[in-house]
Amino acid sequence: MSKDLIRLIDCVMVFDDDVILDKINLTIKNQEFLTLLGPSGCGKTTTLRIIGGFETPTSGDVFFDGVRINNVPPHKRRVNTVFQKYALFPHLNVFENIAFGLRIAKVREDEIKTRVLESLALVGLRGYEKRRVHQLSGGQQQRVAIARAIVNRPQVLLLDEPLGALDLKLRKEMQIELKAIQQQVGITFIYVTHDQEEALTMSDTVVVMNNGVIQQVGTPQDIYNEPQNAFVADFIGESNIIGGIMNADRDVTFAGKRFECVDTGFGKDENVDVVIRPEDFIVTEDGGQMSGIVRSVTFKGVHYEMMIDAEGFGWMVHSTLSQPVGAKVGLSVKPFDIHIMRRETSE
């Protein structure tokens, strides 16, 4: 991973008096796989559209390779987009849709043919080149959209939920395929998804957004293990989030009990958010730091998901062993599995 390729500096986007993006600062390195992750309507597509050149930020700057590109139109940017709504050309067949960019670039006819067929094979649609796009299923259209962008071998590929319409199996296959393309060809990927698992498994860098504000930027490991606030913790994997009070360094009270933890640097009696992942609870038949009663059990494939009432709160617990509903159990957490987060005072 080398030099900085794209930089967004204090980008603000306002639509009809609504602040959609609030001071976005983001650096994207060359050949990086960066994912924008966040709930629906948080501004992922808008950020992508600013990079693609379809929106000009209300204020702030966009740099590409050190050059300010705020007013450079899309067709002059070395960027291709896989649109969230595909935007395939209805008057062209699959082959011509994919060949569109190459024809504009005046690539030789025989090369167009090889490259189009190559990228069709890549998305598993060999033999579909004569089809009209409205004869394709949603998932097939989505794959044509991916092929149409990739075939141009852009320096940067913007992908707006490119696998959203695919079934789980195909989705996994395409994830591996896209990651392989990105690594082999060395394209910078800016990827949008609201699927946290997809973000964690594919990316070099994950950017978590909410309400037009970047919540955290980091490697998937950072984001998962060291969430910076309750929102990130909650969005990345299910979490138990509960209010607590710091008594001193490494000493916190929540659910009416004192716990040992590993966090330092908070003020005495400071109000904090305490985050505990469902898989970090130790369930015992008796004893434990808290005692509770099993309310429900759901089989989730690899593990059981249990709702356990303890000390006046409902806790989500994942365990490979199930307990019967109504059973009395003990719950414990190791100190380093208790994550303490500063309260967001603004909200």
Added chain:
Amino acid sequence: MRRRVSFPYVGWMAVFVVVPMVLVLGFSFTSADGGFTFENFSEMTKYAPVFARSIWLAFLSTVICLIIGYPAALVMSREKPIVASAALMLLMLPMWMNFLLRTYAWMSILENNGFLNQLLGALKLPPVAIINTDGAVLLGMVYNYLPFMILPIHTVLHKMDKHLLEAASDLGADSVKAFARVILPLTLPGVLSGVTMVFVPSVSTFVISKLLGGGKTMMLGDLIEMQFTGNAYNPYLGSAISLVMMVMVLASMTIMNRFGDGEESAVMM
């Protein structure tokens, strides 16, 4: 159930469409004394210049409508919705006024001492003699039929997914290339509807040529009208001319439908 619902329409079609067509067809092959004949068609050859003139003027009016109408529809589609609907409204407004009235209005504007020449006079410019020329007929046709060109083109442009233009731009197309490779092919069905909807009434118009062309320059519509109401009274010849015109229009529409590439064409709206 479906049959019963469709019955009134079938009845309507039979009485007001099929029967008249059959009558026209029958009349075309009937001589003045009531016998069967091809004479009506051979007689028509002496009106070849009228055919040529009508087709030529209708062609010109269609081309002019297209040249004015396409950019107008394009500009309208790029405006904010409120501006676009206002423009559409202005375009439709004259169509609610009687066709004859509009054409008479043009007559009084274009007359030798009409409004236009008074205006030119006031500006110390030499007067122009437009009334009773082909130019005046063309002007009348373009004025009356332009909305029929703009509306269908506007409709397809309006329905076109705006993301397609972003996709084209994303793939390297500047606005000229995006127009040629995306907008134009996608609006072709609208253009074909517009062309048909302007050409057909243009080729058969008779009021405009009579009022603005002064009646000296005859068009197909005038010729047919003459056979039914004029001194030339010959409904058999009139029917034959109508039949030929109908076949011509049908043929040209079929050819244009081919251009429209089947499924996406909407010539008849």
